[in-house]
Amino acid sequence: MIRKWAMRAIIAYLIFGVAIFLYLFYWADTSIPHALKGTSADPATFLNGRELQLSEEYSRIRNFMFFIATPYEWLFYYLILIFGLSAIFENSAKQISKFFLVRNAIYLFWLSLASFVVMFPLSYLSYTISKSYNISTQLFSGWMKDKFIDFWVQYATMFIIITVLYALMRKYKKRWWLAAWVVSIPFSIFMMFIQPVVIDPLYNDFYPLKDKQLEAKILAIAKEANIPANHVYEVDMSTKTNALNAYVTGVGSNSRIVLWDTTLDRLTDEEILFIMAHEMGHYVEKHIYFGIAGYLLLTFVGLWLTAKIMEKWISRRGKDWKVDKITNISSLPAFLLITSILLFLASPLTNWVSRYQETRADTYAIKMTHDKEAGIRTFQSLTKSGLSQVKPPVLVKIFRYGHPTMLERIKMIEDYPLQDAKSEDK
Template identity: 80%
Template sequence: MIKKWALRAIVAYILFGIAMYAYLFYLADTSIPAALKGTKADPATFLNARELMLTEEYSKIRNLMFFLATPYEWLFYYLILIFGVSAVFERWANGTARFFALRSAIYLFWLSIASFIIMFPLSYLSYTISKSYNISTQVFSSWMKDNIIEFWVDYAMMLVIVTVLYALMRKFKKRWWLAAWVLSIPFSIFMMFIQPVLIDPLYNDFYPLKDKQLEAKILEMADVASIPAEHVYEVDMSNKTNSLNAYVTGVGSNSRIVLWDTTLERLTDEEILFIMAHEMGHYVEKHIYIGIAGYILLTFVGLWLTAKLMERWVNRRGKAWKVDKMTNLSSLPAFLLITSVLLFAASPLTNWVSRHQETRADTYAIKMTHDKEAGVKTFQSLTKAGLSQVNPPYLVKIFRYGHPTMLERIRMIDEYKIKGK
């Protein structure tokens, strides 16, 4: 029976991969609407023939990798569960340590190692593809170092989460999910607080913006927007990527305005100020608080659904998996599988909300800078640097895009009527 279910899962994954390949490479329409031909949103007006070809090729491959990687992770959790491998990891942990926290650490270590090994081929393939299209500039040793750091950072966070989660399952048999939800709120805010000062510096070097004239302009804009910022930071990303980016991260006193050095090197001051105005728009529109509220609501629903589905699944199949009850650590792959599927299912909604907020931030940037030309050139440069499709397929947009498509962003800016102009 187990072999039959495993075979079904593998066949389903292969068929899904074939279907997504056919959709992305043959069926999806990524052409520009006839009405927009020759406009600033038409990539043919700002990309040469080779860049157009590379953009289509790279985007299709990256999108396919995305749709293959997510269910590949589900397949891993499912197979490690039904074949009893998770139960073996728990048996090793129970035979090694007496204390529950230490048993959790040992079990999670083996599960994390197995996950890292299984997911590594896809991760390495993604890295080599980015290198071949000159998006990534990172040498293998540096890339591998980032992967190892990410492994231990994820392991440390998961150890806290798993230890607390299973302790709650044992204490609150039926309402553990509610207690987990309550604790997830301060934990998430705490992680947002320490991210800029403890976690991000593990991967890259951050330092105050060297161009003090540009920093003064950005801080002047921040003052107009009533944003309490004293410094602007730049981060050394040119040794890892040719892509461009800028963002605001953290909460409270640990908030940071950050610019990639690639952005500083390739964009004009006017374009950088437009990006900064966009980021400030998120602050002014209070998107971070809306995001926290949405996260709290989705986490509540997600944990409730996970508890119901997990309990029913383990009760029905637990014996076959050698998982006696839901409070066993060996049930963790079931928890991770269910939450991952629910997050993927919710992504069209969360991405839609995010795209709406990004459009609002773009509008704010136009109103603040009164520089539509800088906005258009910024998004054209981002398209070129990241080899991004201007008009991606519909499924890609709803499942991957937390920002409007470049077609939508450039068109909106180009057609926006500034009052008084």
């Protein structure tokens, strides 16, 4: 029976992989609408023939890797359960120690190690592909260092989460999901608070922006928007990537405006100011608070659904998986599997909300800078540096894109009546 279910899962995964491959490489339409041919949104106007070919190739491969990686993780958790490996990990932990915290640490180490080994081939393949298309500039040693840091940061975070989670499961039997949701609120805010000052510096060096004239310009528009910012940070990303980026991270006094050094090297001051105005648009429109509220709502629903599904799974299949009850830590792969699937199913909604907010931020940047040309050049440069598709397939947009497509962003800027933006400022 176990072999039959395992074979079914593997076959389903392979069929899905073939279907996604055919969709991305043969069926999906990524052509530019005829009405936009020759406009600033047409990649043929700012990419040469070789760049056009590379952007299509790289985007298809990257999108394919995304769609096969997520269900690959699901397959891993499912096979860990049905072959009883999760129960073996738990029994091993019990034999070593009788203390709850130590058993959790040992179990999680074995599960994390197994996950790292199984997922490593896909991670390495993604790295080598990015390297071959000259997106990644990172040496293998540096990449492995980041993977090593990832492992231990995720391990430490997961240890705290599962220790609290399973303690709540034992105490609150039927309502553990509600208790977990309540606890997740301060924990999530705490993680957002320490992310910029504790976790991010483990991967990269952050320092105040060296170009003080540019910093003064950025702080000037921040002051105009009533944003309490005293410093702008740059981060050394050129040793890892040729892509461009800028962002605002953290909450409260730990919030930071961050520019990648690749962005500083390749974009003009006007283009950088447009990006910064975009990021300030998120602050002004309080997108971070809407994001927190949405996250808490989705977490509430997600934990409730996870609890219901887990109870049914363990009651029906627990004996086959050698997982006696939901409070056994060996049920963790079921929890991770269910939450991962729910997150994937929710991604069309969360991405849609994110795209709406990004459009609002783009609009704010136009109103703030009155420089449509800088906005258009910025998105053209982002497309070129990241070898992005200007018009990705529909499924890719729905499940991957938290930003509008480059076609949509450039067209929106091009069509935006600048006179309206000027009049709104008066």
